[in-house]
Amino acid sequence: MAPVTQQQSAMDDTYHLLYWPGIPGRGEHIRLVLEEAGAKYTDSAFAGGGIDEVLAFVQAKVPDDGINPQPFAPPILKHKDLVISQTPNILQYLGTRLGLVPNADNDPNSVFKVNALALTALDGLSNEPHDCHHPVATGLYYEDQKEESKRRSEDYVKNRLPKFLSHFERVLGSQWSGSGPWLSGSALSYADLVVFQCVDGVKFMFPKAMARLEREGKHAKVFALHKAVSERPRIKAYLESPRRQKYSLGIYRYYEELDNET
Amino acid sequence: MAPVTQQQSAMDDTYHLLYWPGIPGRGEHIRLVLEEAGAKYTDSAFAGGGIDEVLAFVQAKVPDDGINPQPFAPPILKHKDLVISQTPNILQYLGTRLGLVPNADNDPNSVFKVNALALTALDGLSNEPHDCHHPVATGLYYEDQKEESKRRSEDYVKNRLPKFLSHFERVLGSQWSGSGPWLSGSALSYADLVVFQCVDGVKFMFPKAMARLEREGKHAKVFALHKAVSERPRIKAYLESPRRQKYSLGIYRYYEELDNET
CATH class of the missing domain: 1.20.1050.10 (Glutathione S-transferase Yfyf (Class Pi); Chain A, domain 2)
Incomplete structure (x- = not known):
């Protein structure tokens, strides 16, 4: 599914990927999961002003939201109230939600x-x-x-x-x-x-x-x-x-x- | 709690850490979690023949058990039937089980x-x-x-x-x-x-x-x-x-x- 172009309200189910424009990079792993699952998502790499949002995190200018620790670096995933970073961490979050962990119902491990x-x-x-x-x-x-x-x-x-x-x-x-x-x-x-x-x-x-x-x-x-x-x-x-x-x-x-x- | 010295049966609740002897290394993160939680565990670094078990994994000589993918490198954690590798992965497994993820009941994220x-x-x-x-x-x-x-x-x-x-x-x-x-x-x-x-x-x-x-x-x-x-x-x-x-x-x-x- 194509990334949605409009920024959605924080509480809907759209995933928001924040990553550098111009390179596939570590963000690519996350895009592949979202694409395979047909999930609705936005991608800062293709959004006007997207790089400013990434830079605000990297330069520690994003205000403390009181509910998440600040990310160190992109990729960053925003989903509802949650803001998480670290590629394998985001992959795990998405993978468990989007049905990309086979056999999870039978074996929680x-x-x-x-x-x-x-x-x-x-x-x-x-x-x-x-x-x-x-x-x-x-x-x-x-x-x-x-x-x-x-x-x-x-x-x-x-x-x-x-x-x-x-x-x-x-x-x-x-x-x-x-x-x-x-x-x-x-x-x-x-x-x-x-x-x-x-x-x-x-x-x-x-x-x-x-x-x-x-x-x-x-x-x-x-x-x-x-x-x-x-x-x-x-x-x-x-x-x-x-x-x-x-x-x-x-x-x-x-x-x-x-x-x-x- | 001190590591238990006897190898326990695979189905009891003892954790088994497999790691190189002689250095704290990446295994140390896992030891600290087990020690803080007071968990019962064995540690190959202090077991006679422990290094052979680590080497068997590293040299791909451990037989396929049919229920786990083979680990690439130590640290390796064995718990009941489960064999997992990768430091942050083991930490997450233990952390969720041993009460080292605060607020997990209120916020699954x-x-x-x-x-x-x-x-x-x-x-x-x-x-x-x-x-x-x-x-x-x-x-x-x-x-x-x-x-x-x-x-x-x-x-x-x-x-x-x-x-x-x-x-x-x-x-x-x-x-x-x-x-x-x-x-x-x-x-x-x-x-x-x-x-x-x-x-x-x-x-x-x-x-x-x-x-x-x-x-x-x-x-x-x-x-x-x-x-x-x-x-x-x-x-x-x-x-x-x-x-x-x-x-x-x-x-x-x-x-x-x-x-x-x-």
Whole structure:
């Protein structure tokens, strides 16, 4: 469902995503959950003045509302009276509400199993790729840490990336996962959407290495999950829409000199 | 309560923490929650053969149990039939069960507010300090990335550390936090224990910078929280016990050459 364009009253059921414009970034994980669920939401990345609302939070200028702790950084989700931050936290909140935690009714611990997978994907396939182009300092330009970025990227592609892909391949081959394309049994979970976005981003960032890994076939289930998510009707429509932003200078960046094959 | 020494049957209510021996590390956040709650638990760090159980998970040798996805890395928590990983995930599981999410009965969203704070502390005051001595690669020795570590540590102490401390100072001064020493209103939450451990570790790692920051008084509420947690009767007894391990070559390390004051 398209983001609603009018800001709704605080008490209706619309979700409000606050995130930087111009990059998919960490906000993208949240967009995918909202889109897959067909939820009604607004997105500051496409709203006039949206960036001011994000900046007000980041610069600690948002007045104390008395009912929420202040967020440290975007993404931020507003829903009715609630204001929460931290990507895995928002994903869990939305995932439990929007039916993206399979088997939750039978097993109240399902959410902790899905959450562990989402956290692991974010650690190894989002935060670590980000640090590949910012190994010395987040606040410095890439150009000021190019040599260190090269070393870090080589290590990432050689050691870390296959380790994380192997982990998800193993989970996808487990009895808990079952025979379908999804991590958690027969139904899609929000962890599948996270792994999709992570694999998609790493493919953009390290196309040579990911093409080699795909050819080698050791992580076939992970690449099949990526494809299966991209074919979900609502996700497919979203990916083809202008709401799906291009990768640029966010988490996943393409620098030819970092794109090593080994 | 002291860890129980005998492995209990899988169906009793004992919690089983699996973590590396010899360092407090990420496992320490979980120990503090279990100790504050007076929960019955075992700790592989103190068990004969405990390291083999951790290694079996890390080396993907643990048989598929059919009901849990495999963990990527320790800390791992076993409780009855459940096996979960990821520090913030385990903390949330234990925190909700052990009464360390204040106001949870009145506001089911309380856990998401506490979780955001725990995740932010782990990001900025645990993962980022770790990367100070491993900026290029987790798999390389510190000695092979000393120059980069120096640059990263300078940036961390100058820019990142005060930014995260200021965030928690602001939350502690909010109406949501109230007048006591705790983040979330009148009662201790597991996020307080996380912030305690993070501040404690960063004090060990960057004693000069932390002494200066404490003197300057801009983050007085954060330092007061650290002190208040250390004075909780069960935490105090724990910190004085042999179960509290010394910092060594884990997340928080002391290298004189990284201990800059500015």
